[in-house]
Amino acid sequence: MSDTAQRIQLWTRDLGSCLHATLATVLLHDGHDPVTVLGAPWEFRRRPGAWTSEEYYFLSEPDSLAQRLALYHPFESTWHRGGDDGLDELRDALAAGVLPIAAVDNFYLPFRPAFHDVHAAHLLVVYRITSSEVFVSDAQPPAFQGAIPVSDFLASWGSPNPPDDADVFFSASPSGRRWLRTRMRGPVPEPDLDWLGRVIRDNVARYRRESTAGIQTGVAGLRRYLDELCALTPGTDAAAEALSELYVISWNIQAQTGLHAEFLRQQGKKWEILELAEAAAGVDAVAHGWTGVRMTGAHARVWERHRFDELRRHSTELVRRLDAALEQLELAADVLSRSA
Structure with a gap:
C-alpha cells in the first residue's frame, strides 16, 4: 500500500x-x-x-x-x-x-x-x-x-x-x-465556547426564520413541504416525482442532522456540559425521525404502497422532534453563554 x-x-x-x-x-x-x-x-x-x-x-x-x-x-x-x-x-x-x-x-x-x-x-x-x-x-x-x-x-x-x-x-x-x-482556503476557527455558542444560536435562528426567495427553509419550510407531500394524489406522475425527490434530498439532510448530533456529543464531552449531551440526543432523534418519512415515501414510490396516512404520522412526529430539539439547543446555548 x-x-x-x-x-x-x-x-x-x-x-x-x-x-x-x-x-x-x-x-x-x-x-x-x-x-x-x-x-x-x-x-x-x-x-x-x-x-x-x-x-x-x-x-x-x-x-x-x-x-x-x-x-x-x-x-x-x-x-x-x-x-x-x-x-x-x-x-x-x-x-x-x-x-x-x-x-x-x-x-x-x-x-x-x-x-x-x-x-x-x-x-x-x-x-x-x-x-x-x-x-x-x-x-x-x-x-x-x-x-x-x-x-x-x-x-x-x-x-x-x-x-x-x-x-x-x-x-x-x-x-x-x-x-x-x-x-x-484559510485558517480554521478555534472551537472554543464562544464559537460553539454562536454556531448553535445561528443554527437555531435559521430554523426559526420564515422561508424566503423561493426556498423552503427552517421549521416553517419543512412543515409546508411535508404538508404538500401528504396532500399528493396517490398513483399520479406528480406523486411519483415528488416521492423520488423526497428520498433524494432528504438523505443528506438526514446525514447532516446525524452528524450535527455527533458534533454536539463530542462538544458536550469535551466541555463536560450536560445540556449539550441532551441537545445531541434531541437532534439524534430528529435524524432518526427522517427515516420513517424517507422510507414511507420510498415504499410508496417503488411499490405503490401509497400510505399517505402513514406519511402524515411520520411527518408529524418528525416536526415534533424538531421543535423539541430546538428548545434543547436554546437551553444549551444559554448555558454556554454563562460558561464562556
Whole structure:
C-alpha cells in the first residue's frame, strides 16, 4: 500500500451518504476533523424542483457545495469536467497534494454490489493512478480501498448513467467525467465556547426564520413541504416525482442532522456540559425521525404502497422532534453563554 493510501481513512456513518464520506476522507487527509467541519451546521433547505437524481445531491449554489456543508469553516469546492485527457487532470491534482473526488456510476465499479447490475450515481476518492490502474477509496459499505482497472474507472466516470428501474432514485444522472476539487482556503476557527455558542444560536435562528426567495427553509419550510407531500394524489406522475425527490434530498439532510448530533456529543464531552449531551440526543432523534418519512415515501414510490396516512404520522412526529430539539439547543446555548 502506498504512503498516500496509508494516510487515507475510510470514514462513514450509518445515516450518511458518499457525499459526507468523501469530503470527510479529504478533510482527514488534510488534517481536519470532519465531525467539527461538517457537523457544526444544521439546517433544512429545499428549492422546489431544484434537485438531481444523485446520491450526493445537496442544495447549494454552483461551486459552493463544500461551503454550504461547512458554513463555519473556510472549506470550498469546485466542480471540474475531465476531457479526453481527464486522467491527466486527476494526476495533476494528486501531484499538487489534492485528493480528487470523482462522480461515478456504480454499474462499472467491480467492488460495488451493483457491478454490471444497477446504474446509480456515486462519489469516490482517487488517490493514485498508474498506467493500468486507478486506486480509489470508497468508504460506503462495502468499504473498499485499492486498485481497479483504468478501463473500469473510465467507464464509470464517463457513464451516461441511463434511467434504471432497479434504482429509480439515483439513475438518469450522467457522470460526465466530473470531479470535485476541495481546499481549506484559510485558517480554521478555534472551537472554543464562544464559537460553539454562536454556531448553535445561528443554527437555531435559521430554523426559526420564515422561508424566503423561493426556498423552503427552517421549521416553517419543512412543515409546508411535508404538508404538500401528504396532500399528493396517490398513483399520479406528480406523486411519483415528488416521492423520488423526497428520498433524494432528504438523505443528506438526514446525514447532516446525524452528524450535527455527533458534533454536539463530542462538544458536550469535551466541555463536560450536560445540556449539550441532551441537545445531541434531541437532534439524534430528529435524524432518526427522517427515516420513517424517507422510507414511507420510498415504499410508496417503488411499490405503490401509497400510505399517505402513514406519511402524515411520520411527518408529524418528525416536526415534533424538531421543535423539541430546538428548545434543547436554546437551553444549551444559554448555558454556554454563562460558561464562556
